[in-house]
Every structure is written in structure tokens, then in C-alpha cells.
Amino acid sequence: MRNSPVTNTEHRLTTLDALESEGIHIIREAIGSARKPVLLFSGGKDSVVVLHLATKAFWPGRVPFELLHVDTGHNFDEVIAFRDATVARLGLRLRVARVQDYIDDGRLRERPDGTRNPLQTVPLLDAIASNGYDIVFGGARRDEEKARAKERVVSLRDEFGQWDPRNQRPELWNLYNARHLPGQHVRVFPLSNWTELDVWRYIERERIELPSLYFAHERDVFDRDGMWLTPHPSVRMREGDRATVKTVRYRTVGDASCTGAVESDASLIADVIAEVAATRITERGATRADDRLSEAAMEDRKKDGYF
Amino acid sequence: MTTTTTTSSSLLRFATAGSVDDGKSTLVGRLLHDTKSILADAYEAMERVSRERGGDGVDLALLTDGLRAEREQGITIDVAYRYFSTPRRTFILADCPGHVQYTRNTVTGASTADVLVVLIDVRFGVVEQTRRHLAVAALLRVPHVVIAVNKIDLVEFAQAPFDRIAGEVAAHATKLGLDDVVCVPVSALDGDNVADRSTRTTWYSGPTILDLLETLPNTDELAASAADSGWRLPVQWVLRPQDAAIAPAYRDYRGYAGLVVEGTVRVGDAVSVQPSGRSTTVAAIDTADGPLDEAVAGRSVAIRLTDDVDVARGDLLSSTAGAALPTRNFHAHIAWLAQRPLRARERVLVQHGSSFVTAMVTSIDGILDISLPGGTLDASIVPGHELALNDIGVVSVQLAQPLPIEDYGTHRRTGAFCIVDPHDGNTLAAGTARASAPGTGADGYVSI
Numbered sequence: 001m002r003n004s005p006v007t008n009t010e011h012r013l014t015t016l017d018a019l020e021s022e023g024i025h026i027i028r029e030a031i032g033s034a035r036k037p038v039l040l041f042s043g044g045k046d047s048v049v050v051l052h053l054a055t056k057a058f059w060p061g062r063v064p065f066e067l068l069h070v071d072t073g074h075n076f077d078e079v080i081a082f083r084d085a086t087v088a089r090l091g092l093r094l095r096v097a098r099v100q101d102y103i104d105d106g107r108l109r110e111r112p113d114g115t116r117n118p119l120q121t122v123p124l125l126d127a128i129a130s131n132g133y134d135i136v137f138g139g140a141r142r143d144e145e146k147a148r149a150k151e152r153v154v155s156l157r158d159e160f161g162q163w164d165p166r167n168q169r170p171e172l173w174n175l176y177n178a179r180h181l182p183g184q185h186v187r188v189f190p191l192s193n194w195t196e197l198d199v200w201r202y203i204e205r206e207r208i209e210l211p212s213l214y215f216a217h218e219r220d221v222f223d224r225d226g227m228w229l230t231p232h233p234s235v236r237m238r239e240g241d242r243a244t245v246k247t248v249r250y251r252t253v254g255d256a257s258c259t260g261a262v263e264s265d266a267s268l269i270a271d272v273i274a275e276v277a278a279t280r281i282t283e284r285g286a287t288r289a290d291d292r293l294s295e296a297a298m299e300d301r302k303k304d305g306y307f
Numbered sequence: 308m309t310t311t312t313t314t315s316s317s318l319l320r321f322a323t324a325g326s327v328d329d330g331k332s333t334l335v336g337r338l339l340h341d342t343k344s345i346l347a348d349a350y351e352a353m354e355r356v357s358r359e360r361g362g363d364g365v366d367l368a369l370l371t372d373g374l375r376a377e378r379e380q381g382i383t384i385d386v387a388y389r390y391f392s393t394p395r396r397t398f399i400l401a402d403c404p405g406h407v408q409y410t411r412n413t414v415t416g417a418s419t420a421d422v423l424v425v426l427i428d429v430r431f432g433v434v435e436q437t438r439r440h441l442a443v444a445a446l447l448r449v450p451h452v453v454i455a456v457n458k459i460d461l462v463e464f465a466q467a468p469f470d471r472i473a474g475e476v477a478a479h480a481t482k483l484g485l486d487d488v489v490c491v492p493v494s495a496l497d498g499d500n501v502a503d504r505s506t507r508t509t510w511y512s513g514p515t516i517l518d519l520l521e522t523l524p525n526t527d528e529l530a531a532s533a534a535d536s537g538w539r540l541p542v543q544w545v546l547r548p549q550d551a552a553i554a555p556a557y558r559d560y561r562g563y564a565g566l567v568v569e570g571t572v573r574v575g576d577a578v579s580v581q582p583s584g585r586s587t588t589v590a591a592i593d594t595a596d597g598p599l600d601e602a603v604a605g606r607s608v609a610i611r612l613t614d615d616v617d618v619a620r621g622d623l624l625s626s627t628a629g630a631a632l633p634t635r636n637f638h639a640h641i642a643w644l645a646q647r648p649l650r651a652r653e654r655v656l657v658q659h660g661s662s663f664v665t666a667m668v669t670s671i672d673g674i675l676d677i678s679l680p681g682g683t684l685d686a687s688i689v690p691g692h693e694l695a696l697n698d699i700g701v702v703s704v705q706l707a708q709p710l711p712i713e714d715y716g717t718h719r720r721t722g723a724f725c726i727v728d729p730h731d732g733n734t735l736a737a738g739t740a741r742a743s744a745p746g747t748g749a750d751g752y753v754s755i
């Protein structure tokens with residue numbers, strides 16, 4: 001924290017300044033109309049940045065909402081440890097909805113491919129309904145995927161948690177409309193207008209801490225359909241799968257069963273930025289098996305109430 | 308994404324509009340392609356789909372048509388946001404659909420745009436949708452309009468049809484009060500004058516589409532160089548941490564959080580609080596990174612005041628000189644965006660800044676008929692009692708509580724409002740307030 005006043009002689013906001021201010025504005029606006037807000041927090045870089053914006057939006061007070069994590073049971077240990085440390089540092093309250101509980105009592109069944117990402121929807125919607133959350137913050141960006149590119153910053157979900165892409169509210173100027181009927185809720189995406197590169201540059205500028213998985217490290221990996229997966233209790237090895245040691249990093253840190261690592265020597269944020277800036281493959285295409293299922297995979301999951 | 312952008316580049320928001328099949332999606336795909344913003348796997352997916360459909364070459368329009376229904380019908384039905392950058396600027400693009408029934412999306416995309424790019428098919432010239440989109444640009448006071456006269460390859464890159472269209476556009480723009488309109492001859496399909504200067508339109512020496520996007524000043528830059536008409540900050544949240552303070556020193560902190568939407572606020576400035584009308588002074592401008600001497604439009608801050616005045620979410624802080632004044636009655640232009648019609652004397656909510664106030668549309672004073680040829684927009688207002696989807700109307704509004712709503716012609720942010728359904732919360736209309744009665748136009752602001 002600087003104590004001497006800083007003078008802004010430059011009559012122009014940089015891209016990062018403008019995006020930061022927009023994100024803070026969105027968070028404050030949503031909170032202003034919320035009864036019970038919550039942030040979906042996985043410990044992934046996007047949710048970490050949303051949380052960082054929230055700490056700025058409410059400074060010098062604490063962040064006025066709880067955090068919710070839908071744990072597939074297949075998360076990387078490093079990420080869970082980072083999640084818990086962050087929550088403790090900021091003095092916040094975290095709720096965890098567990099996919100495993102739903103599998104154990106038969107409400108959900110394991111998929112043949114072992115992927116649990118699509119199974120998150122039911123525990124998420126149950127957690128929203130049972131805790132009475134009405135404003136649900138998420139870290140999704142429009143540049144991630146084609147269906148997300150069309151979603152509003154403030155996006156209404158019906159009684160079943162579903163998104164109706166054909167019938168979205170117009171969103172005008174910087175007037176965000178979070179009004180909803182009982183039983184409905186709204187998802188709010190403060191990073192809608194950020195790109196992957198913006199997120200990394202902001203992490204560098206703000207010196208934001210991230211789980212170590214995002215940076216290059218040596219790891220046992222094996223090739224699964226062109227992605228480097230790591231041996232993990234959640235990943236069923238197939239005949240012929242052979243692990244080798246490689247220097248890799250993760251571009252997203254989701255479910256270990258379907259999130260692949262990329263070969264990389266980027267061990268510092270500056271290296272990651274250079275790599276992201278030069279990369280020729282989109283973030284999800286490179287590392288998320290579930291988005292490769294079909295052209296419309298993401299749109300179908302979003303309609304069902306997914307993040 | 309290009310590797311050379313710097314974090315200090317500025318941000319430009321632009322929207323695209325045009326009628327069906329004018330080539331918007333192709334133009335957007337072309338811009339992304341030629342600025343090397345399409346990533347390898349996305350490009351391969353487009354190649355694959357183009358091949359499956361039996362087309363030759365890559366259909367660049369596939370990139371933006373994100374929803375399944377759009378892919379099936381081959382049309383764009385909702386605003387798709389795209390992000391790209393060049394060494395000179397970062398861009399946020401709202402790709403808006405062309406069908407008349409999706410005009411509401413054009414209104415949405417244009418409301419935040421610094422530049423509206425309108426496509427015209429060179430073979431058809433100015434059509435009804437063009438006039439509608441230019442009317443939207445005038446209504447929302449989009450700072451710059453760029454007309455892409457597209458498919459110039461289909462007329463053998465001839466100058467005459469371009470000149471004819473440019474003349475028609477200029478005449479129409481003058482009537483609408485649009486003063487910054489530029490026409491560019493392009494082929495979105497082949498890339499002529501999009502990012503690269505065409506060698507096939509030798510008669511044209513003006514800028515390319517990308518030249519314009521890289522150099523036109525954005526809204527905040529224009530505001531910074533404009534004459535000082537004061538500053539505005541709608542209060543979103545009162546920061547009073549008490550027990551939730553991050554440190555004991557901040558227990559008694561009280562700051563008013565919000566975004567500076569206009570002008571530059573400085574420590575020591577006289578402040579007027581609306582709607583109460585109280586006056587005080589800016590004691591400090593705080594951010595989590597430390598205090599500021601001044602904050603420009605576009606920055607989120609917290610303001611501390613020297614006096615202990617009562618300020619709540621929904622109030623407006625403004626400079627005392629030229630302060631916003633609260634009103635309970637005003638005239639406005641509205642773009643009706645809902646399926647169900649609006650009738651006079653309907654009870655609604657008006658969303659303005661961070662406030663929602665009960666209101667009534669006391670009268671519908673006219674409807675814009677853009678099919679009427681010639682004349683100013685004033686002359687195109689016809690009587691009507693009901694606004695249907697996509698209609699632009701002139702209305703009178705009465706508020707249950709006063710709001711510091713201003714003339715949109717001089718205050719783009721505090722003159723903007725939405726009409727919201729009090730029952731289900733849906734956004735029904737986009738509105739721009741008028742200081743004077745419709746048709747007088749003394750403020751220089753276009754009279755629709």
C-alpha cells in the first residue's frame with residue numbers, strides 16, 4: 001500500500017486500468033442488489049483474480065461474501081491447499097460442495113470416461129438453492145469459448161439454473177440489471193471482457209499468488225489423445241500408457257482426469273506471459289478434454305446450469 | 308494475439324451492424340485473421356466445418372457465429388463479443404446481428420461502443436436497415452461511425468458506386484446530426500482495405516478500417532480533451548467497514564465507492580450530492596493501492612467527504628459547477644426492446660446509475676418511421692399510441708422519486724437509463740433523456 005498521493009498526469013487509462021475499474025464496478029453493482037452473494041472459487045487463476053478485484057472493491061473492509069467450491073474429488077492437492085490458504089489469509093468463509101457425496105449416495109453416477117466436470121452441475125445448483133444464494137460470481141471470460149462470447153456480464157438463471165441464450169436481457173451502457181424472481185438467481189462475470197493475456201499481465205502487475213501448477217515443473221505425465229495427463233487416482237491408466245518425466249505447466253487447473261499439462265519451460269510469470277502471447281492454440285482446446293466432445297459441448301453444459 | 312502489445316495501450320470498444328448478408332461476420336473474421344488473432348485450433352475447426360459444408364476456402368464468418376442455432380441457420384442472433392489487439396491498441400468488439408428482429412442487440416452493442424462500424428452491400432446501397440442503424444448511432448450518440456462499403460470486389464472495384472453510396476450516407480448523416488462518419492470501400496472476403504490497403508482500389512486514398520480503429524479517440528480520451536463540464540460519480544456502495552475492517556485503523560472509515568463516469572474529480576473539489584442537494588468537499592480519493600490526487604473518467608474509486616452528510620447507494624456525487632439537478636419529469640427517446648408492446652400510462656421501473664425508481668410513461672409522443680424517405684428525423688416522427696419491439700419512440704416519463712437525470716446530448720452516462728419490468732425484472736427499453744421537449748433541438752442534439 002502506498003501512502004503518499006500519486007498523481008495521474010496521464011489523462012488516459014491503460015487497458016489493465018480500464019479492465020480493473022470495470023471489474024470493480026461490476027462487483028460493487030452486483031453486491032448492491034444482492035441478498036446473499038457468493039463467489040465460485042476453485043483456486044484457478046480466473047477466480048483468484050475475481051477475488052483480488054473484490055478485495056480492492058471493498059477495501060478497507062473485508063470481502064462481503066462467502067466462497068463456494070464444487071469439488072470434483074479429482075482436484076490437484078496443490079490447488080486445494082492453495083484454496084484453503086487463500087481463504088484463511090483473507091478471513092473468509094468457504095463452502096465446499098462435493099461431487100463424491102453425490103456419487104456415494106447414488107444421486108450421480110460416474111461417467112464411463114471417468115470425467116467428473118459435467119457432474120459438477122447438480123451439486124452446484126443444489127448448493128445455490130440450499131444456501132439461498134441469489135448473486136453468484138464467476139471468473140468466466142468471453143474469450144474462452146464461442147458460447148461464452150455471447151453471455152451477458154450479468155446473466156439470469158431460471159428456477160432450474162438454466163441459461164436461455166435466445167432470451168437474454170439486453171445489457172446497456174454500464175447499467176447492470178440483476179433483478180430476478182424468487183427461485184431464480186443471476187451469475188455475474190466481472191472478467192467478461194478480459195483475455196487470457198490480460199489476466200496474466202494483471203497477475204504480474206499486482207503480484208498475485210497462484211497455485212504452483214501454473215508454472216513449469218517436472219512431472220510424470222503420459223500421453224492421452226494428444227494431451228499430457230498426470231497419473232492421479234482419478235485417471236484410469238490404459239494399457240500402453242507409459243509415464244515419462246517432462247517439464248510442464250498447466251494453463252487451467254481443473255479436474256485432474258481431464259485437464260492436461262502443456263510442455264513448457266515458463267517458470268516465471270514473465271515467461272508465462274511471453275508464452276501465452278505467442279501461443280497458437282486456445283486455452284480450452286489445448287487442455288480441456290470435455291470441450292472437445294463436440295462443437296456445441298460448452299453451450300449444452302451452460303444451458304444446463306454449468307458455470 | 309500479437310506478442311507486441313504493451314500494457315499501456317488504450318482500449319477501444321466498437322460494434323458492427325448491417326443488414327443480413329452484408330458480410331459483418333466475414334468482416335469480423337477478416338479483422339481477426341489479418342491481425343493474427345485467430346488461434347491455430349480455432350482456425351482448423353473453421354477449415355474443417357467449411358469443408359464439411361462443401362465450401363471452398365475458409366468461411367471466416369464461422370468464427371463469430373457462436374450459438375448452435377446460428378450455426379444451423381447461418382445467421383447471427385445475438386451479440387458476440389470478441390477480443391483482439393494490435394501493437395497500437397486493444398479492442399473489444401461487439402458483433403451484432405443484422406435481422407430487423409434483432410435490432411435490440413444492435414442497440415445493446417452500440418450503447419458501449421466508441422465506434423459503430425456499419426456495413427453496406429455496395430450492390431444494394433443504403434437500405435432501410437442502414438437508416439435504422441444510423442438512427443441508433445444518432446440516438447445513442449456513438450462518437451464515431453465507420454461505413455464499410457462491402458463486396459467492392461463484386462463491382463470490379465469501381466469508384467462510381469462507392470461515391471454514390473458515400474454521398475447518400477453523408478446526406479443522411481447530416482440530417483441525423485451525426486458529424487463523424489467515414490466511408491471505406493472494402494472486400495471483407497478478400498481483405499481489401501480491412502487491415503491492409505488494397506491495390507485494387509487505387510482511386511481511394513483514405514484510411515483502412517483498421518487504421519481508423521487504431522487511431523480514433525475512445526470515449527474517455529474524447530472526454531479528457533473536451534471542455535471541462537464537471538464530473539459525475541454515481542455512488543454504488545458506502546464503505547463503512549466497522550468490525551469487518553482489514554485493520555483497526557479503518558474501523559471508522561467512511562467512503563463512497565463508485566466509478567467516475569464523466570470528467571476528472573480532484574481532491575478539494577466542491578461536491579454536490581443529489582438528490583438531497585447538499586454541498587460538501589472532496590477530502591480524499593482512495594483506492595486499495597493508495598490515495599490519488601485526481602481520478603479520471605473510467606476509474607473506480609472511493610471518495611471521502613469533508614462533511615458528515617447523508618449519502619447512500621443510488622445518490623450521485625458531482626462537481627458543484629454545472630451540477631446535475633434532480634427531476635421528476637422528463638422527455639426521452641427510447642428503443643423498445645421487449646416482445647410485448649408499451650402502452651401509455653404503464654407503470655415501470657427506471658434504472659439510472661445505481662437506482663431503480665418507480666415510474667410511469669405518461670405519454671407516447673411519437674414513433675420514428677425510418678421508412679419515410681428524406682427529411683430530418685424530426686420529420687420522420689409519426690403519431691402512435693403503442694411501441695412495439697424495435698420501435699424507437701419519443702415519450703414523457705414521470706418518476707415517483709426525483710433522479711438527477713440529465714440531457715443525454717451533453718452527459719452520455721447520466722442521461723442514459725433503462726426501463727425495467729417491475730414484475731419480472733426484465734429490461735424492456737434503452738432510454739436517452741432530453742433536456743428540452745422533443746422536436747426543439749435547441750441543444751444541438753439531434754431531435755428524433
Ligand SMILES: Nc1nc2c(ncn2[C@@H]2O[C@H](COP(=O)(O)OP(=O)(O)OP(=O)(O)O)[C@@H](O)[C@H]2O)c(=O)[nH]1
Binds near residue numbers: 459460
Ligand atoms: N464477394 C464477396 N462476398 C462477401 C464479402 N463479404 C461477405 N461476403 C459473402 O456474403 C455472405 C454473407 O456474409 P456474412 O458475413 O455471413 O453476413 P452477415 O452480415 O454476418 O450476416 P448475418 O450473420 O446473417 O447477419 C457470405 O456468403 C459471404 O461469403 C465480400 O467482401 N465479397
